[in-house]
Amino acid sequence: MRVTIERSNLLKSLNHVHRVVERRNTIPILSNVLLKADGTSLDLKATDLDLEVTEATAANVEQAGSTTVPAHLLYDIVRKLPDGAEVMLAVEPDGGSMSVVSGRSKFSLQCLPESDFPDLTAGDFSHTFRLQSTDLKMLIDRTQFAISTEETRYYLNGIFVHTIEEEGGLKLRAVATDGHRLARADVDAPSGSEGMPGIIVPRKTVGELQKLVDDPDLSVTVEVSEAKIRFTIGSVLLTSKLIDGTFPDYQRVIPSGNDKELTVDCAPFAAAVDRVSTISSERGRAVKLALAEGLLTLTVNNPDSGSATEELAVGYKNEDLEIGFNAKYLLDITAQFSGAEAVFLFADPGSPTLVRDVAEDSALYVLMPMRV
Template sequence: MRITLERSNLLKSLNHVHRVVERRNTIPILSNVLLRAEGASLAMKATDLDLEITEATPAMVEQAGATTVPAHLLYEIVRKLPDGAEVLLATTPDGATMTVASGRSKFSLQCLSEADFPDLTAGNFTHSFKLKASALKMLIDRTQFAISTEETRYYLNGIFLHTIESAGALKLRAVATDGHRLARADVEAPSGSEGMPGIIIPRKTVGELQKLVDNPELIVTVEVSDAKIRLTIGEIVMTSKLIDGTFPDYQRVIPQANDKEMRVDCQSFAQAVDRVSTISSERGRAVKLALNEGHLTLTVNNPDSGSATEEVAVGYDNDPMEIGFNAKYLLDITAQLSGDDAIFLLADAGSPTLVRDTAGDDALYVLMPMRV
């Protein structure tokens, strides 16, 4: 293999694929990126056996061929080369090493045979549909903060994506929960998604996907089966295994009869919560909300360091009530709201609270209270 390509193109593609590779690997080939030069492009592939990303980039191919080299090492070398540089990649006749040359810099990397590189066999996809990158990004951004990190409840370690009939229209819905809070977001269901199986996309796949859908104009092709999902974003193809488990019936925890409404300016509320929670203990993070007509008092008590209170003007004309929440969870939710105001629908101190965005009803949040 012998090819020449621009540093910027090589770096951009490497940046997308190398992140999949785990830093510590017991299987040496999984530390490598597969490079395949043919036609007028260089195709790169990286995998951790659960997630695979491939991308092609333009290149001048003098001699076609394929090899695998350490992914993070190659990325760091290319990253440190000067802007605008041309990079030559060439393997030795025996395929044992690959030279990376640019200007006066020359590196020699150990290769492993491309024949040993694993392939994440995709199988047949039962459903295929196209979605705007901006819509997919919205679904991810609004929900991914609520994904559970608790390994024992592995079926909560991802985003549940499914279609559902809502208000007389078919919606594509994303849901995530960790048992303390729940986030739900909807977009109009694209053609082809009807009847697709409900799937749980793993946390790592969600994180990588979030970085790849940064151009809102792109159209993403989504293909799903019971066990895998494949997403095509421009030149990038991402294939991932799905979480093999049953997502709980989240509809049951969404309260329907919360009749006490509090409307508050989102920014001033978030800033007040952030200020008073400065004094809370790392373990507790509890903030008490005392609601009275027209105003809200936020209180934090920490036996070790003191207490803090702050008042915020709110729209509320119901019976006085007190309820406690984890300050971090409140801040996570308010960070997702795009409207000026947040609407809290409450029942009592021991029941889940519903949070809505004034900018639209395509997202909704449920927050479990804390004892304070």
């Protein structure tokens, strides 16, 4: 194999694929990126056996061929080369090493044979549909913060994606919860998604997707089966296993009878929560919301360091109420809002609270209270 490629093109592709490779691997081949040169392109592929990313990039191929080299090492080398440089990749005749040459710099990397590289066999996909990257980004951004990191409840370690019939027609819905808070977002279901199975997309896959869908003009092709999902985003192909588990019936925890309505200005509310929570212990981070007509008082007590209070003028006309929340969870939710105002719907101090963004009715959030 002998290829010449622009540094910027190689760096962009390596940036997409090398993130999948774990820093520590007991299987040496999983530390490597597969390079395959053919025709006028260089294909790069990396995998961790659950997630696979492939990208093709334009290159001047003098001699077709393929090999695998350490992914993070190659990425670091290319990243440190000067802007505008050309990079030549050439595999030695014995196949045991690959030269990386640019200007006066020359590196030699150990190779492992392509035959050892695992292939994440995709199988057949039962449903295929296209989604604007802005819609996919919205579904991810509005829900990913609520994904659980608790490995014992592995079925919560991802975003549950499914279709559901609503008043306005069929919706494609994303839901994430960690048992303390729940986030739900909807977009109009694209053609081809009807009847797709409910799937749980793993946290790592969600994180990679979030980085790939930052171009608002892109259209994303999504292919779904019972066990795998594949996204085609421009020249990038991302294939992932799905979490094999049953997502809980999230509809049961979304309250319907909450009648005490609080309207707050998002930015001042978030800033006030952030200020008073400075004094809270990192572990608890409980902030008390005391509601009276037109007034919200935020209070944090920490027996080790002191206390803090702050008052805000709000829209509230119901009976007085005191309720406590984890400050971090409040800030996570308000960070999702695109509008200036948020609405909180309360029932009582011990019941789940419903939170909505006034400017965007496609997302809603549920927050479990804390004792304070």
